[in-house]
Amino acid sequence: MTVDYRHDTEVMIEAKNLTKRYGDHLAVDSLSFSAKKGEIVGLLGPNGAGKTTTMRMLTGFMPPTEGSAKISGHDVVEDSLEARRNVGYLPERVPLYPDMSVRGYVLFWARLRGVPNPKAATDAALARVNLSDRRNQLVRHLSKGLKQRLGLAQALVHNPPVIILDEPTIGIDPQQVIEVRQSVRELGKDHTVLFSTHILSEAEQVCDRVLIINRGKIVAQGKPADLRKKLQPGTLLYVQIGGAKKAQARELLTAIPGVLNVETQGDGFQVKANGDLRGDVSARVLGAGYQLLEIRTVTTSLEDIFLELVKEG
Ligand SMILES: Nc1ncnc2c1ncn2[C@@H]1O[C@H](COP(=O)(O)OP(=O)(O)OP(=O)(O)O)[C@@H](O)[C@H]1O
Ligand SMILES: [Mg+2]
Secondary structure (H helix, E strand, C coil), X not given: CCCCCCCCCCEEEEEEEEEEEEXXXXXXXXXXXXXXXXXXXXXXXXXXXXXXXXXXXXXXXXXXXXXXXXXXXXXXXXXXXXXXXXXXXXXXCCCCCCCCEHHHHHHHHHHHCCCCCHHHHHHHHHHHCCCHHHCCCEHHHCCHHHHHHHHHHHHHCCCCCEEEEEXXXXXXXXXXXXXXXXXXXXXXXXXXXXXXXXXXXXXHHHCCEEEEEECCEEEEEECHHHHHHHHCCCEEEEEEEECCCHHHHHHHHHCCCCEEEEEEECCEEEEEECCCXXXXXXXXXXXXXXXXXXXXXXXXXXXXHHHHHCCCC
8 A cells, every 4th residue: 555645845856975986986976965845956066066977866877886866765776667757857968869750759758658648648748848839840840949848848748746957958049048947947836856057047046945066066055045145255345445555454454353354456455354344444444544435245146156166176
């Protein structure tokens, strides 16, 4: 007897110390994370970070060297058939058959996966990705963006609760990028989605939670907004002082308690502090008899933080 004990906090993807070695090369280094029902989780990392390798292990295409993973509670190695049944995968390069029709291609996958009512499932999947009106077109005549949507239909046709998409917006035109992102958000309403990208703004727009990986390891994770707060190393101020020599001004700023670092920037200084020191800074500058020409907080973009995190070495 199977008991359906699903609820909103159910863990749908679970990776435990997932590791992949290619010879001596450690591509994925003891990755642990989980994704719950209804979450869109972004795997964000630069080229070679280990995104594709991670996804191939989660979808049962490649066994882990060490560690384990479960999809909807099914181990991807020990219970591989059931795990695969629960996941739809859009690989980095979708294998498409150019001489098949759009509908024929999705139907082929539906039958291969033993979907109970393959024709109805195919039509539903095509409708979901807005390809119904192209059903009779040959795959070879589709644009790159439409091929990507066809790949998505293939990933959805067996109606899996978990969808894994490997850089679905790479190499397609901006309008289609927007459409694919919308489809992913739409899918996220009733699926658990793991979505990889190397574009930070895309992860921010599409995902509820982001895992930043570099060299096979998670270097940061959280909701995009929280990540920004957590990773921002302090408050940055831009300060421009009049009536003082550069060295004097710098000395004065550096001496203020709470100031961590002072760097020249244009005609002024970028001041890193452990809090919002605008009040202290202006009082000191004016107290020393100088003029405060400009003072403002500078927000570090998540892009800067990301680049800092994935910097070489
Ligand atoms: N089949 C393979 N044999 C040997 N090394 C591999 C193989 N596949 C990937 N690698 C290496 O493993 C590391 C992780 O690769 P992976 O493709 O998982 O990264 P990625 O994050 O998907 O990168 P990209 O953004 O370029 O798609 C890289 O250093 C890559 O060169
Ligand atoms: Mg990849």
